[in-house]
Amino acid sequence: MDLHLYQDGFASIPRWICIYTKMDLHLHHDILTYLGIEIYNSLKGGEVAVLKTNYLVEKRNVLNEIRSNNMTMQELRFFSIYLSKINQRDINTRVVRFPIDDFKAIMELGRIDINYIKNVTNSLLSKVVNVPIEDKNGKIKGYKGFQLFKECEVSQDNNGEWYVEIDAHDLSLPLMFDFKNKYFAYQLWNALRLKSSNQLRMYEILKQYQALGYRVLNVEVLRDLLGVRKDEYPRYNDFKKWVLDACQQSLQKHTDIKFTYEPQERRGKGRKIISLKFTIKMNDNYIDQMTLLEFIEDQKAAGDREYNNDNINSPCSDRINFLVNACNGEFSYNQVVTLHDKMRNYIPYEEFKNQPYCYQYLNSRYNEMMRHAEKGCIRTRFGYVKSLIGQDI
Numbered sequence: 271m272d273l274h275l276y277q278d279g280f281a282s283i284p285r286w287i288c289i290y291t292k293m294d295l296h297l298h299h300d301i302l303t304y305l306g307i308e309i310y311n312s313l314k315g316g317e318v319a320v321l322k323t324n325y326l327v328e329k330r331n332v333l334n335e336i337r338s339n340n341m342t343m344q345e346l347r348f349f350s351i352y353l354s355k356i357n358q359r360d361i362n363t364r365v366v367r368f369p370i371d372d373f374k375a376i377m378e379l380g381r382i383d384i385n386y387i388k389n390v391t392n393s394l395l396s397k398v399v400n401v402p403i404e405d406k407n408g409k410i411k412g413y414k415g416f417q418l419f420k421e422c423e424v425s426q427d428n429n430g431e432w433y434v435e436i437d438a439h440d441l442s443l444p445l446m447f448d449f450k451n452k453y454f455a456y457q458l459w460n461a462l463r464l465k466s467s468n469q470l471r472m473y474e475i476l477k478q479y480q481a482l483g484y485r486v487l488n489v490e491v492l493r494d495l496l497g498v499r500k501d502e503y504p505r506y507n508d509f510k511k512w513v514l515d516a517c518q519q520s521l522q523k524h525t526d527i528k529f530t531y532e533p534q535e536r537r538g539k540g541r542k543i544i545s546l547k548f549t550i551k552m553n554d555n556y557i558d559q560m561t562l563l564e565f566i567e568d569q570k571a572a573g574d575r576e577y578n579n580d581n582i583n584s585p586c587s588d589r590i591n592f593l594v595n596a597c598n599g600e601f602s603y604n605q606v607v608t609l610h611d612k613m614r615n616y617i618p619y620e621e622f623k624n625q626p627y628c629y630q631y632l633n634s635r636y637n638e639m640m641r642h643a644e645k646g647c648i649r650t651r652f653g654y655v656k657s658l659i660g661q662d663i
Contacts, residue, residue, distance in 0.1 A: 325351070325354030325355065325457070325458040325562060326354060326455055326456075326457060326458070327350050327353045327354045327455060327456050327457070327458055327461070328353065328358050328453055328454075328455045329353060329453060329454060329455070329474065329478075330445055330446075330449050330452060330453045331452045331453060331454065331478060332401065332402075332445065332452070333399070333445045333446075334454070334474055334475065334478050335495070336399050336400065336401065337400065337494045337495065341397055341467065341497070342467060342626060342630070343464075343465070343466055343467040343470065343626075344376070344377045344378050344626055345377075345393070345394060345397065346461075346467050346470050346471070347376065347461055347462070347470065348376055348377060348394065349418070350458060350461040350470070351376060351458065351461075351562065352366055352436065353446065354458040354562075356438075356446065356447070358446065358447055358448070358449065359447075359448070360447075361443060361447045361448065364437055364438045364443065364446075364447070365435055365436070365437045366435070366436055367433055367434070367435045368433065368434045368435075368436075369431065369432070369433055369434075370384075370387075370424070370431075370432035370433060370434055371570065372566050373387075373434040374387070375565075375566045375567075375569035375570045376565075376566065376569070377390055377626075378569060378625055378626055384424060384432070387424055387434070388424075391422040391424065391434065391436070392422075394418075394419055394422065394436065395417065395419050395420070395421075395422055396417070397417060397418045397419070398415050398416065398417055398418075399415065399416065399417075399418060399442065399445070400413045400414070400415045401413060401414050401415075401416075401445070414441075416439055416441035416442060417439045417441075417442070418438065418439060418442050419436055419437065419438055419439055419442075420437055420438065420439035420440065421436070421437040422434065422435065422436045422437070423435045423436075454477060454478045454480075456473075456474075456477050456526070457526070457559070458562060459559040459560050459561065459562075460473060460477075460524070460525040460526055461473070462560045462562070462565040463523075463524035463525075463557065463560060464520055464521075464524055464525070465520065465595065466516075466520075466595065467496075467497055468496040468497060468498060468513055468516075468517060469516070469517050469520045469521065471495060471496045471497060472496060472517040472521065473517075473521055473525050473527070475487075475492075475495055475496075476521075476527060476529055476548055476550050477527055477550075479548075479550060480527055480550050480552070482550075483549065483550055483551075484547060484548060484549050484550060485547075485548045485550065486534050486545055486546070486547050486548075487545060487546055487548065488544065488545045489506070489509075489543060489544060489545060489546060492546065493509070496513065498513060501637065501641055502637060502640075503640075504644065505644075506542075506543055512598045514531065514546075518530075518531070521553070522553055522555070522556070523556060523557060524556055524557055525553065525556060526552065526553055526554075526556060527550055527551065527552060527553050528550075528551055528552075528553040528555075529548050529549060529550050529551070530548070530549045531546050531547065531548045531549070532546065532547055533545075533546060533547075534546055534547040589610075589625060590603055590606050590607055590610060591603070592625055592629060593606050593609070593610060593628060593629060593632055594606050595629075596628075596629045596630075596632040596633040596636060597609075597632065597633070597636045597655065598636070600636075600651070601652055601655075605652055608656065609632060609655065609656060609659065610628075612656060612659045612660070613628060613631065613632065613659055615660070616659060616660035617631065632655075632659075634663060635655050635658040635659060635663065636655055638658055638663045639651055639654045639655045639658065642654065
């Protein structure tokens with residue numbers, strides 16, 4: 271049996287992930303299954319066997335405590351995947367390479383051209399972190415801002431295959447490499463099924479404190495860490511319903527931790543909630559783990575379902591359900607179809623094909639409606655959102 275082994279090379283521990291043979295791998299199915307290896311058909315033809323293992327994300331506490339830098343869900347997930355592919359003990363692994371189809375699947379870009387990918391990679395290159403500067407007593411006396419990534423290359427190899435390569439910024443290297451303490455780790459599969467940026471951030475914020483078993487957070491600090499703007503869910507009950515409770519349900523369903531929470535501190539006559547105590551426990555009742563390969567294949571399949579037969583004009587349920595979340599689940603499926611159809615008349619086609627763009631577009635109109643609703647000047651919430659489509663806000 272003529273086998274060629276390929277090591278990931280980016281992982282922090284040896285992970286032999288690929289085995290290729292010119293012989294029929296199914297003849298050796300029992301042996302490969304025993305070794306924890308799954309067989310799939312490669313895009314180039316032939317068969318490839320992949321070890322069904324999960325990448326490990328190791329993240330410094332200081333990087334996890336940095337306030338949100340307006341990263342989308344796709345960008346946060348990409349950053350987790352990047353961290354899982356580097357070897358934190360080997361700075362030479364700072365450049366990570368993705369086949370272009372895998373990159374588009376990870377970023378949920380659908381079928382787009384190389385030129386559009388410039389916008390996506392430029393957005394990744396623009397992400398800035400502000401790291402606090404502390405004195406010897408731990409008192410913050412300033413901050414230092416810099417980009418997470420410094421360079422991205424999109425190019426073809428000698429075989430005509432397109433790839434995306436991304437390199438960490440020199441100033442961000444201490445946040446990603448050569449750390450020995452004050453960090454936490456999780457398996458990448460925990461980040462792959464979560465559906466929103468605040469769900470992924472909530473997972474990381476609490477995972478960091480899992481060993482302690484609890485975490486107390488000021489509500490305003492928590493909102494910043496989750497990336498929730500000040501004008502989003504200004505009322506605590508809305509923040510509780512649409513963010514805290516939604517995160518609680520999603521983490522219990524899709525990750526290896528679960529949590530409960532309760533008010534820790536109240537102030538004033540109205541007993542305003544100032545801080546929350548989160549109790550963090552291990553969760554064994556989650557949906558099956560998903561490997562990065564499975565996630566990428568699922569994303570590609572979803573893209574095929576959505577864009578086959580011009581499904582932009584006849585949207586599939588996955589696209590509409592995705593947009594339902596942009597309105598926090600307030601509007602019915604059929605109502606969101608109506609909003610989707612109106613968006614098609616106002617958004618340029620290339621942008622309309624991009625699901626994340628449509629999500630952000632509709633979500634911004636929904637949030638604008640929420641701001642006006644707080645003032646009590648809206649009759650029909652759905653009608654108001656619909657009227658905002660096509661308008662600058």
